[in-house]
Amino acid sequence: MVTKAGHNTYREDSIKNGERERRGKSKEMVVLDVISPNQNVPVVLENFWSSSISKTAFQAFYVEWLTTNYQGTKPLYLGISPQAWTVSAGCASPFPRLNCTHEEAEDRMMFHVQDILSHRSGPTSITLSSGDTDVFVCLLYHITVNWRDLGLKELWLVRNSGVRRSILPLHDICLALGDELTKCLPALHALTGCDTTSKISTKLAALNAVRKPDNSSLILNFDSPQLTENAIQLAETFLVKCLKPSTDLKTFDDL
Template identity: 35%
Template sequence: MLNPGSSRTFQEYSTAVFISFIESQLEYGSRLDLVWDCYWQNFLRNSDNKEELFSFLAEQVMQLVVKESKQLVVTDKKQVLTVPPRKDTANLAPCNHEEADTRMMVHAADALECGHRRILIRTVDTDVVILAVALANERSEVLDELWLTLGTGKNRRYIAAHQIAKALGPEKSRALPVFHAITGCDRVSAFAGHSKKAAWATWNAFPEVTTAFLGLASTPSELPDGVLSTLERFIVLLYDRTSTCCDVNMLRKKLFSRKSRSLEHLPPTRAALEQHIKRAAYQAGYTVSGDRQQ
């Protein structure tokens, strides 16, 4: 969200801030996609205000005069608007993604389909980095560079998702969204007291779990016993690296009785873990697929 400054109305914001920014960004690329998020602060928490602003800005953008060599794509609820008008937007709309982070991947995938080989994504959400790395790996044959920019001014930094994907390798890059979802993301709960850094160290110490992550990435609607058992062992190691146990229920009992841990810092029951994994698999399954329907 661009800082509105002293703007008091949507029109003032559009004229003084938004449109001039869009015009400046169009100078640096051949295509610009605007993807709205559904969760903004202050008055935009009111869905009526949010939808009114987004629709208004979309209308303002549609009035821009865009060179023939340029393409402007802006989301408008489940649909998209384009300047110049584009005949086929089937890859983009209708789209029911509620948050911008996953919908950005839909637009990035479409840009690749349209022949764009260098992409820059501007975001404030670090979750997008995970999705971009997986996308860079999946579309490496048609992608040259996929960059992300986070922050503003002196705090702005650029992240090369394509280089991260290359460093991690195909398997780990493809498994990354599943790992991220299982260990906690915007829409899946985390394990209390266990950071991403600790989870990453556990993954490195137990590389066998990569196969389970890949299994969920391939078939998110299925959870075979073998995959569940491997993930259960991964969670056991996350809570107790020295444990030889493979049963989270047994580990819960041991940690509670021997180490006097509070309930919120115990691992979930096996039944709860199974539901957690199913939710994480669903979340990770569509995030980098480029599918406009969740």
């Protein structure tokens, strides 16, 4: 078994900058462009994490720290965009196979799972740790669409929420939901509100809406590389159904 980890990328032109600015507005932001082993930890960690500069500096420090202090026998694979690194036996080396420019760490987690399955033979069991809803949704989708055929037998997700810790068998959840519903989950999640989109209705209302055959067809083709005007109109109709399940209306303007 190998351990892999990813970190967010912080770009000046990111679509998420507005959200990051909103999160940091009420805080006295702590900005550190270089972090050393003897660095004092900020009293309020939220003030530190609200700074993209501080987060980027921490990522660089983390690789350096692991190179000196990691004593484990398993190699570590770290996705720090755009490069990936492997740390083993006191040495950090580039690992080009996992280079990735995706901004979100959860996106790069999908690449890491894909890489494991592409370089192993036979049934494989993988465990990941994340409390992020985006990760949960994307993993369910990829199990159904991509990973079963690559030998994935079990995929477990460890979720920590405050003092609670749960371990979810995603392979069983996929079977319970069914392939058609699972394939709709990324579109459902993004349309009703995620890291880069505004909240519309609720996840529960969307799940109830998508379980109806006539509604699920509205977003089945929303994962196309190039969205058509028709796909966008159908997605709007789906969201109208989430807000008002019994309506025959099709646009927000009509609603």
